[in-house]
Amino acid sequence: MDSSVTIPPVPKDRPPLPGSAGNKAAVEGSDTWALSDRIGLAICWALGLIFCALAAAIVIYLFIQGIKFLRPSMLVTPASAGFSETETGGFSDAFIGTLMVATMGIAIALPVGVATAVWLVEYGRPAALARITESTIEAIAGIPSIVLALFGTVIFSSTALAFLSTSTEGVVFGRSFFAAAAMLSLVALPLIVASTREGLNAIPRHVREASYAVGKTKAATTRRILLPTAKPQIATGAMLGLGRIIGDTAIILVLLGATQNFAPVEGAAFPFDYLRGAGTTLTNFVYEASPTGNLNQPQKAYAAAFVLLLMVLVLNGAVDIVHRRARKVGTWSS
């Protein structure tokens, strides 16, 4: 080393550089901003805090009420007639009903939604058909579920679809788990299509081309590269869709009958007797058990609402796991 070149030591009492407050990381402060910008920032902060507080309040309140009123027996005891809240059983039918419509609805919506998104992003020819499909899905997303429910009664009351519900003397009832799940899948569909498209669009073009450039077909690329890569977004879409299905009340009321117990179709084989029959879900149970409903059992309403909340939290956790796994695999730079 040539010792003739020496770097002068930094004087200890050197004043801090302008803008940097001593040892603190130089974060841009708002003290130089215009007053209107500072007020805007303050409003953003305040609103953010208010919403956090609101969400926390709902969750905490439901937790307190839920833990107070929920008994595990409620999940396995069906509702029954009685004079006091202790005599009317639990809400097992509603709980199972929620699981049933959620499973059936997503079983329809997920494959259809993912396939639609793949077609829109990867194929999309003819362009006119792609545009029509896109606006149709947007239209479905905008339709209130009660309108979908009404439309569903028209479809499922037709004699051709009598095998999907009960019928007496030629009159088709049109209310069953099949009918409700079919219409509920439409509620979930736009969300699944949107997030799957988002996931596919986030994959750089050169990644697809890298697969084509080693002689892979579009189908193989989609199956082995694109869909696995978009899995976190697909999971998010499925979760949002499930949330909507679980939370829907209008379609349940109109197309599932919203009875307090399962009403299986007599003479049909299991499980079709239940699937063709009427039933209820937790959301409808909460509505009925609330002070405005027919049952007026607010304690059980809280308990059921708490179960609903737990289900949504579990779903959120599951999606989080999918995302975390994907992060371990990494993504393309820039």
Add this chain to the structure above:
Amino acid sequence: MEFLNSPPPPIRRLPLDDTPAASAAAPPAPASNGNGHVAALQQSGFTAAKRSISAPQFSIRRMEIDRVSVFYGAKEAVKSVSLPVRQGEVLSLIGPSGCGKTTLLRSLNRLTELTSAARLTGRITLDEIDIREIEPTLLRRRVTMVFQQPNPFPMSVFDNIAYVIREQGSRRMRKKTLEPAVHSALDRAGLFEEVKDNLDHPALKLSGGQQQRLCIARALAAEPEVLLLDEPCSALDPKSTQVIEDLIVKLRDDVAVVIVTHNLQQAYRIADHVAFMYLGDLVEYNNATTLFGSPREQRTREYVSGAFG
């Protein structure tokens, strides 16, 4: 230099109609790598590191680009270019951005067809067979490509290679059966020693240089006859670049290598033949020493001396 002051002359089209040989004929093999060309280089204004390769041992003509034009809508991106692609040699396409070199490269394995607006005229042959008569997925296994951005698939190192070897979307063929082929592909790309203990690790967690070599291994796993490289080092650090350059030179005996590069030094270091393109035209095609040392065309001289680009 006087040519800098005078306005550049219009690009002269190479006479291709009746005498494709004018551009496509094999120029004399590079002379010795001695000091002879250094003076010539200084004369052309090009300063480069020393060539890292010796003259090719042999060369077999594999692909033939014959008066190929590519249009994007009304825009002619490649204008009637004719070039040979030989095994045993590295062919480098150079030229400023937007000169059509990447488009030409992509048309060699029919990737341009994925852009719906693209239209190609002329003829490209692979071993005397028009590539339009070869089924695209088969062609793309014989002519594979490595891209500018390292783009391993989001799966393990092993699966990246196995995906190429397996039949289309199939998952059949067990890991054990595939192992030799996967190892050999990684080995040919000079990556095996570094990743042999971590074959199950996600490929996207490798360093940039390793990712790009994995992409080369992936392209080699298809057992191609021609390897296309689209600026493979532009996103990499100098050390990784050197590793990949050495690798490319090593590969030239087994596969015909075509590399697009912005880096003139790189082209000079590793290419046997260089084609200079400008605004879709093939301006000059020659062996690297001649093209960089004593270019025939004024445009080439300006480009290699850094007058524009």
